[in-house]
Amino acid sequence: MAGPELNLWALGSLLLIGCLLEVSRTQNKSGGLTGSLVFVFHLAGGLILGVFWGALTSGVVKAIAQTIDRSSWIKATFNVSERILSVGLTFLVYSALGGSFPPSFVDPAISRQIPFNVALLEIGIFLISALVYFVTNSVAVNAVVALASERPILSTWRANTVWVLGYDLAASTLALLVTWLFLLSNDSEGITRLAFLGVVLPLIMARHIYGKLNGLEEVYKELDRAYEELEQNVREQLAMMVKAIEARDPYTSGHSRRVCGLSSAIARDLGLNPEEIEQIENAALLHDVGKIHEEFAPLLQKEGKLTDEEWTVMKTHSIRSAELVSLFSRFQGYVVACVRHHHERWDGRGYPDEISGEAIPLGARIIAIADTIDAMTTNRPYRNALPLEVVLSELNKGRNTQFDETLVELTVNSVTVRRLIADPSSIPEYLPQSRSRSRHGGNSRSLRSATPPFRAAGDVQ
Numbered sequence: 001m002a003g004p005e006l007n008l009w010a011l012g013s014l015l016l017i018g019c020l021l022e023v024s025r026t027q028n029k030s031g032g033l034t035g036s037l038v039f040v041f042h043l044a045g046g047l048i049l050g051v052f053w054g055a056l057t058s059g060v061v062k063a064i065a066q067t068i069d070r071s072s073w074i075k076a077t078f079n080v081s082e083r084i085l086s087v088g089l090t091f092l093v094y095s096a097l098g099g100s101f102p103p104s105f106v107d108p109a110i111s112r113q114i115p116f117n118v119a120l121l122e123i124g125i126f127l128i129s130a131l132v133y134f135v136t137n138s139v140a141v142n143a144v145v146a147l148a149s150e151r152p153i154l155s156t157w158r159a160n161t162v163w164v165l166g167y168d169l170a171a172s173t174l175a176l177l178v179t180w181l182f183l184l185s186n187d188s189e190g191i192t193r194l195a196f197l198g199v200v201l202p203l204i205m206a207r208h209i210y211g212k213l214n215g216l217e218e219v220y221k222e223l224d225r226a227y228e229e230l231e232q233n234v235r236e237q238l239a240m241m242v243k244a245i246e247a248r249d250p251y252t253s254g255h256s257r258r259v260c261g262l263s264s265a266i267a268r269d270l271g272l273n274p275e276e277i278e279q280i281e282n283a284a285l286l287h288d289v290g291k292i293h294e295e296f297a298p299l300l301q302k303e304g305k306l307t308d309e310e311w312t313v314m315k316t317h318s319i320r321s322a323e324l325v326s327l328f329s330r331f332q333g334y335v336v337a338c339v340r341h342h343h344e345r346w347d348g349r350g351y352p353d354e355i356s357g358e359a360i361p362l363g364a365r366i367i368a369i370a371d372t373i374d375a376m377t378t379n380r381p382y383r384n385a386l387p388l389e390v391v392l393s394e395l396n397k398g399r400n401t402q403f404d405e406t407l408v409e410l411t412v413n414s415v416t417v418r419r420l421i422a423d424p425s426s427i428p429e430y431l432p433q434s435r436s437r438s439r440h441g442g443n444s445r446s447l448r449s450a451t452p453p454f455r456a457a458g459d460v461q
């Protein structure tokens with residue numbers, strides 16, 4: 001078995017680099033495995049140091065990493081033995097196939113004299129040896145994982161390894177580059193020898209940063225999942241509250257959802273941005289939610305007209321609604337304001353605050369129109385639903401007094417709204433959907449594409 005003389009500088013450098021790579025390795029999400037680019041240095045170590053010292057260096061690096069990780073002695077023994085076996089077997093095959101330590105075509109001292117076909121042969125021998133490394137490593141590691149999880153060894157190996165073997169084999173050629181860099185600096189004297197570490201250490205740092213970004217991507221995904229769940233819970237709670245109110249007043253069944261659908265149509269026709277549309281939809285859905293309070297129950301069920309005193313109580317429902325809606329932290333601000341002011345009038349004669357014109361939030365002005373349309377287009381105990389022309393003329397009458405003239409203009413000319421008014425059954429009983437599904441989508445995509453796929457070489461975690 002041919003081998004180079006022991007080079008202490010090579011031994012020290014490779015031990016340092018190997019340890020740094022082991023410490024910065026990243027979690028393989030497909031199973032209980034970890035993977036990193038450390039195999040590049042195991043392969044380079046073998047090419048530079050030969051079979052014995054290469055295998056021993058790999059074993060020592062693994063032992064140090066296992067000690068830092070405080071792995072159990074069974075796992076540590078397995079991982080160290082596996083690493084020595086993989087590297088040892090790889091370079092025994094390499095040596096048996098006629099490979100030299102280091103490959104002559106990457107040795108700057110003689111590479112110019114190496115014929116092209118010899119260089120090609122050396123690359124071929126190296127790649128076959130690298131394949132031996134990956135197969136030995138992955139079969140050993142996946143066999144343990146398969147035994148531990150009581151899954152078939154072959155399917156576990158296929159799932160965890162086969163798809164990245166090509167990537168890892170391509171990445172293994174980096175070992176030739178590392179070897180060349182080492183030999184280049186090794187010929188130098190004094191401080192220039194450190195050039196090798198000066199080139200390689202930043203690469204390790206870059207890999208470490210990729211690893212961290214990979215971790216961040218998982219955090220982003222978790223946040224997105226939590227956010228989705230929260231959104232779903234909120235929507236379910238809202239739907240429940242709205243149904244509870246409408247159960248008290250059979251004549252207004254579906255009213256809030258229809259007002260939500262109409263408000264959404266007007267807001268879309270206005271060309272508002274998706275987030276504002278969503279806020280207006282939520283405010284529209286909840287505009288009367290305060291009517292769930294006990295004091296409104298007799299008023300909602302009363303057959304005849306309300307007395308002045310009863311009206312005074314009824315008019316407090318927008319404040320009571322805003323109070324309830326403000327319990328949801330995500331609705332504080334604009335949504336609460338739209339709910340509070342949905343009975344304000346353009347001329348300032350509305351309630352509760354008698355504000356006028358553009359001081360009334362746009363969403364509240366939209367909901368006021370949608371609310372009135374739904375009241376006119378549904379059957380009430382005292383009258384039937386009104387036809388389209390009457391509804392449009394009532395809206396026109398309210399220009400600049402009850403409603404924002406610009407919004408009335410837009411509403412009566414909106415094909416969508418006219419269709420909804422003409423056929424109220426087509427007004428969707430609508431629940432707002434979140435339009436911002438991923439809070440971190442952009443980041444996730446860029447992080448994902450930035451993460452290299454090297455994962456086949458690993459150990460038991």
Ligand SMILES: [Fe+2]
Pocket residue numbers: 287288317318342343
């Ligand atoms: Fe109301």
